[in-house]
Amino acid sequence: MSWQRWRTAMEQALYAPDGGFYRRPEGPAGHFRTSVHASPHYAGAVARLLREVDEALGHPDGIAFVDLGAGRGELVTGVLAAVGPELAGRLRPYAVELADRPDGLAPGITWTDRMPEGVTGLLFANEWLDNVPLDVAELDEDGVLRHVEVSSSDGEERLAEAVTGADAEWAARWWPADEPGARVELGAPRDAAWAAAVGGLERGLAVAVDYAHGRADRPLFGTLTGFRAGREVRPVPDGSCDVTAHVALDSAAVPGLHSLWTTQREALRALGVQGARPPLALASSDPVAYLRALGGAGEAAELTDPAGLGAFRWLTQTVRMPVPQALGGLSGWQTLTP
Structure with a gap:
């Protein structure tokens, strides 16, 4: 029997070129449901945030959207479809992922295995840090x-x-x-990975979204687990399942930057995802529109459910720019210290 520390075992199980879980052809969507897969409202909210970042930066000639841990490009594709023609004409979209570029991805998206350097815009890492080995x-x-x-x-x-x-x-x-x-899930590698990613921003906003905890609610026995085919399973690092652990997101925050920390429920509400039912009067005047609005409300409710996806935490950090307007009213800390 061969023994390894968890960090080495996770690295091989998740990212090995000859069989790592995240290089499998079905991609993450074949095994678990993320906010990106749950509803186009999620990409729409990120697109609104991108527009606010663009506004805060003074509408530069070129603005980047960096999808860090891009899976098969679902989020960057959704954001491109939602930003509108004026911003789309100035947008420089990047998908950062170790897996091969998927077929059919829009040719204007730069597919890369590393964070670009010196970019201005929005860096968005959705469920990326939880898979940085530790x-x-x-x-x-x-x-x-x-x-x-x-x-x-x-x-x-x-x-x-x-x-x-x-x-x-x-x-x-x-x-x-x-x-x-x-x-204890020793988070220094994640702190370093996030700092390196944020370091790629010349100016802009960096957002990390994950199941996470702070000093007040560290889990006594940790959170390491596995997922396969939609089910939580024992975390065996053999490449057959995802191996993940929640993130000490307060530790990951890069010191010296303006930082906000809140739940996904609050962040998405600030970005216009409310989950309210449409008025019943619409059912009589326009039944098709009512059913469409009802479906959208259900998706929004799933994204903001405090017992589900809404429990994700968002860490936002600004780099040489003002705080975007939609985030200004969120609860959180400007500095995250022990």
Whole structure:
């Protein structure tokens, strides 16, 4: 049996060129439903945010939309369809993804495996950070925080050497464990990945959206899990399933930038996704329009459901630009500190 730390096992299981989960032909949509897949209202809300970023930047000659962790290009395609002709003519769309470019993607979309540098516009990472590989640690009976190793063949785990150095410092600052059996998902690689992505913005807004937690609600036993074919499964890092963990999003926030932190429910409401039922009078005057509006309201309600997709958290950080108007009234912190 071969043992590895979780970070190495996740990297191979998710992204290996010869069989990584995210390189499979069916793509993420073949296994789980994200906000992007739930409704075109989501891309419409992101398009509205992009228009507000454009306004705050003074309508530059060229503005980028960077879809980080693009899957098969569903979000960037939806945003292109929703922004309107004036902005579309100045838009520079990027899809950042390790998988191959999908057939049929609009030729104007730049498909790349790395964050572009020196761009101005909106960087949007929807459910990306939760798949940045990271190590897992557990507090043993003697109060020593130890790395967890895993077998890629069956997902069995064992405790290994003590956590030291930068990982120990990260755990002490962001996720202190004080009970035997408590687990820590060591988020420094995600912090570094987000900082590198935000560093690609010359000016603009960076948004990370994920299932997440802060210091006040760290999960005692962690969140590491797997998904396959629409079901939550045991996280076996063999390439057959997604392996994911929620994000310590307060830790990931790049220091020194204006930051807002809120739920997807509040963010989407600020961007016009309300989920209100259409007036019953419309059913009599225009039944087809009523049914269409009712379907749209149902999709909006799913996106903002506080027990479902609405529980995602949004981290927004501005880089050399004012806060977009729609985000100005959101609850959150300007600085996220321990």
